[in-house]
Amino acid sequence: MKTEDMIIVSVDDHIVEPPDMFEQHVPVQLRAQAPRYEYEANGDGFWIFEDRRVSNTGLNAVVGRPRDEYGMEPAAISQMREGAYDVHKRVDDMNVNGLLASLNFGTFVGFDGAFFQGSSDKKLAHAMVQAYNDWHIDTWCGAYPGRFIPMAILPVWDIDLVVGEIKRVVKKGCHAVAFSDNPSLRGLPSIHNAHWEPLWKVCADNHVVLNCHIGTGAAAAHPSLESPIDAWITGMPMSISNSACDWVQLKALQKYPDLKVALSEGGIGWVPYFLERADFTFEHHHEWTHTDFGGKKPSDIFREHFITCFIDDKFGVKNREDIGVDIICYECDYPHSDTVWPEAPEYLMRNFVGCSDEDIDKITHLNAMRTYSFDPFKDIPREQCTVGALRAKATHVDTTPRSGGGNRPLAEGETRVVTSADIMKLFAEAGRVKEEA
């Protein structure tokens, strides 16, 4: 296959929520209480809701900058490439990157959408979750049919509301929800608790995929304050392996053949090791641990219920048979610093050495389409979906790196190695979620 003939769907990108997102979708009597995007005197932006503020509005939304600015944290929407928050510019940036479609996680609401869980007025919070989903599905994804896989956030504090919201968004054609990779680390019951039974059922019944992004539970630990930040960045995707070990044990996976879990931004090259290890553990220990996979092995359960994804993972793609060719998807991670935008197709092609066209099609789009009940071709003729066709529409898009401004981890001119302490300080100052004094 030629690079320009690929059809690429990404199952992990990010929206930086635009300031006007709550204007249309919040009931009029609650509109004054909706989250607002405001500015400090120095121009830094933040979201404010009830008495909580989120100053970090971009979370590493550095796409399009020179690489020496990847660690400079945008402090306001104005410091980001417009594709981060403007759907029209986003589609331009997708086109220039040859990307047909994209599933987008939120930013100020958290990758698992858990921000509203911390609200004191849960009725208000529920209305905001619904407004968020309506904006996401109708306004953002709705603007370009066939270009986005919609994904809802959940009112996770109330299981009945969760079920209700899923049924509501399914009617809008949404078959994905964001969920913590380890809710027990988010102040919620563990995945093994009967509490979640109605969630598993409603997802399975409606073909709704649970999307567990790295960092939403068992996040990578900074090894030490003095560690070069590269250590943390390196370990970040694989940190979801702790949760993979846990999810594969979930009994509901045996009960609901259609229940699907995505390990978002988790990488793929470590998966065959993990599957072999899970099988060894079962075979070697089940006589005292009493685990039981109904005649199957943990690796069977994984291949039936999980999807994985990668940005650039040649070893994983080479060993796709040991993962399962049907459970590998692509992700672009726009607008975060690991993205290879606007060269995703070129990076991807280097991963596909020795791959059949059939496998390339599965990994680039067919697996994502099947898993997410997503058919872009009903909206866009297939021949207009290729890398070549999309790029031909984007000749006006300027991809020249541009400086963006924001907060630096080091003082101007410093050239020492950036450490975990530097980045922790940067994010603490930005105040991921700051409780107002």
Add this chain to the structure above:
Amino acid sequence: MKTEDMIIVSVDDHIVEPPDMFEQHVPVQLRAQAPRYEYEANGDGFWIFEDRRVSNTGLNAVVGRPRDEYGMEPAAISQMREGAYDVHKRVDDMNVNGLLASLNFGTFVGFDGAFFQGSSDKKLAHAMVQAYNDWHIDTWCGAYPGRFIPMAILPVWDIDLVVGEIKRVVKKGCHAVAFSDNPSLRGLPSIHNAHWEPLWKVCADNHVVLNCHIGTGAAAAHPSLESPIDAWITGMPMSISNSACDWVQLKALQKYPDLKVALSEGGIGWVPYFLERADFTFEHHHEWTHTDFGGKKPSDIFREHFITCFIDDKFGVKNREDIGVDIICYECDYPHSDTVWPEAPEYLMRNFVGCSDEDIDKITHLNAMRTYSFDPFKDIPREQCTVGALRAKATHVDTTPRSGGGNRPLAEGETRVVTSADIMKLFAEAGRVKEEA
């Protein structure tokens, strides 16, 4: 190669310290203050030193039991297979398993030997570290030349004592020390702190390998209290990947070409993914993180300075070229529950499908011999070192599974799935290190 022709060296096994170990090696004036092994009224054993006691004397030393007793925690030395603590029986068990030689981590002193770091009388503690090492090197390893790779523990609280102790044990032919995979999580400076510079230097100068066992710093987290314990067991080896991400960034590795680090019990199948990811991180981020590998890539540094090991890891062995055939060793993990004793050679051979004899020799013994400056063939003729020759000496060794007694995670007759909460309770009751009230 035939199974019986392999020569197998394991770089990760464990000693359960025998009660009489301090009798010979502690200076007479300190003998009354040495750690003592005592018994509760109910027969449970524990080590006591100063006012601290360690009730868990075996830490999962369940080798030789029926598998349904693997979770039953031995509560006294008398409940373990004798090879756990008796060197003569150990060599019998090595022979019957076709194992030529073994590197042994301690138990009540911790895998990183950090127990004495918690002592109030550091002079006394230093004497005990030296007694421990003398016992380990002279009495345990010394009883069977060519059968053990000696490994010392360190007085980690004082860098000058550390250097002195390493120089002292090197004179006895010891070229391995136990060390935390993340000392910053043990109340010590991080590996990136200048504090450790003399340690790196003395190890490099004397070809002493730092052995970082899983669980000595960045240990696997229990995903939740309700998680089936299989989840924790599955993730345990790979949990060292967080530390691998950190160690590969260590500047001293670029300064000291001979500095070597072993990731003990870490498995190998995830390593190629990790190496590719470390290289991607470097290439993609170094312009702002300022990391610098002196013209090399992180993967080059890893292959020059690290050794890895596996128990049963077909995917890793299949992809040995992507790890580095020269940095893979075997481990047996006797007497812990992941061991495949007494069938290590049979398990191993199933990992070697398609391997050349040259690669098998490297992985089974040549890499370990080179890395640890260990030459068993000067003590034992090579033809007596094979699986077949060793097993021929062990026809009297009874390997029939025997019940061992101890503390169960579940009540008698219970058959529900064992959870993390069950195991945490079991170990809390055993009191890994209990401060006396």
